[in-house]
Amino acid sequence: xxxxxxxxxxxxxxxxxxxxxxxxxxxxxxxxxxxxxxxxxxxxxxxxxxxxxxxxxxxxxxxxxxxxxxxxxxxxxxxxxxxxxxxxxxxxxxxxxxxxxxxxxxxxxxxxxxxxxxxxxxxxxxxxxxxxxxxxxxxxxxxxxxxxxxxxxxxxxxxx
Numbered sequence: 001x002x003x004x005x006x007x008x009x010x011x012x013x014x015x016x017x018x019x020x021x022x023x024x025x026x027x028x029x030x031x032x033x034x035x036x037x038x039x040x041x042x043x044x045x046x047x048x049x050x051x052x053x054x055x056x057x058x059x060x061x062x063x064x065x066x067x068x069x070x071x072x073x074x075x076x077x078x079x080x081x082x083x084x085x086x087x088x089x090x091x092x093x094x095x096x097x098x099x100x101x102x103x104x105x106x107x108x109x110x111x112x113x114x115x116x117x118x119x120x121x122x123x124x125x126x127x128x129x130x131x132x133x134x135x136x137x138x139x140x141x142x143x144x145x146x147x148x149x150x151x152x153x154x155x156x157x158x159x160x
Contacts, residue, residue, distance in 0.1 A: 050070035054131040056148070057083065058099070060077055064088050070135065078129060082124070087145025097125060136140070 015023065020073040053072040057063040063081035067089065074093040083091070089096045099105075099121060105114045105122060122144070134148060 006147040026076060051078050051131045052132045053078070054125070054129070054132070055094075055136045056136045056144070057078045057081045057138055058144075059102075059139040064092070067092055067094060069137075071127070072133075078125070078131070080125065097121070122148065 013020070053070060053076060055063075055066055055070055055077055057066040057079060058081065062085075063079050063083040064085055066072060067077060067079055077094040077095060079089055079094050080097045080099065082099050083089075086096055086098060099118060100108070102114060105112075105117070109117075136144075136148065
């Protein structure tokens with residue numbers, strides 16, 4: 001089996017081990033300051049699960065309109081919605097969590113309590129992400145207040 005290598009790896013493999021190690025250390029010593037300088041020029045990146053805003057848009061509220069009125073970059077927002085317009089939200093660049101609307105939930109899962117379901121869903125989201133702020137747009141179900149309270153303990157909470 002022929003393994004293709006980068007030219008410098010091939011050249012280093014032809015050198016005796018001691019000399020190859022010395023060359024690698026020399027190249028790294030010369031390249032390291034430039035690589036560190038480039039790294040400092042890149043914008044600081046947050047951990048993937050650290051987002052600026054959890055936007056809860058349930059009920060009659062348009063999730064797309066709520067996202068547009070939010071004062072955050074769409075890439076830093078997770079929208080929890082029961083709206084069917086998921087394609088527009090994803091196209092805007094935000095993360096989306098979908099829950100069934102109240103009418104569909106009652107029709108298809110009458111044995112389950114929607115409030116308990118939403119509370120479990122928010123707890124799962126809270127274990128997966130860290131939010132700077134939590135914002136509730138539109139009519140928020142009263143049963144959400146406990147779950148939103150646990151998410152908002154470490155975040156500033158807004159509602160409108």
